[in-house]
Amino acid sequence: MIAETVCSAVSVAGLGIAAVTAYRKRFLTAARLAAYSLVPLGLVMTGAVEWVVDTAFSPTAWAGFGVLGAAWLMFMGTRAVERRSGGTRKERKAAKAAQREAVAPAASAPSLGRTARPQQAAQPQQQPKPASGGADDFSDIEAILKKHGI
Structure with missing residues (x-):
């Protein structure tokens, strides 16, 4: 009331x-x-x-809330352990397989900075000649790729 x-x-x-x-x-x-x-x-x-x-x-209702709280804590605890361990075994195996099958694993390495071979860095870069035919349509793209060592 x-x-x-x-x-x-x-x-x-x-x-x-x-x-x-x-x-x-x-x-x-x-x-x-x-x-x-x-x-x-x-x-x-x-x-x-x-x-x-x-x-x-109601004491019964409070006991029910306690059970719900315990279930929530168990759920969150298992999620935390799963995240910390890196997932299931299948997920870890799939991640390792994907890492091995990478197309260009060193592609993410930065291309700027000091080079491993200083004699190449000291050589002047040759500029490609402009293409006049259909076979050399990608000559400027090839020059960029060569410039970056790809």
């Missing part, structure tokens, strides 16, 4: 604040406040508040 009275008072106070907000010409905010303030009144009218009050003082 007390919970229903408190919820009704909260709804009336919220509607009062919404009315003041509407008086200040903030209609969108006033409508949103009115919607929020009608929620407790709706909960009282549907009987949900009575159910919550009965559940809050």
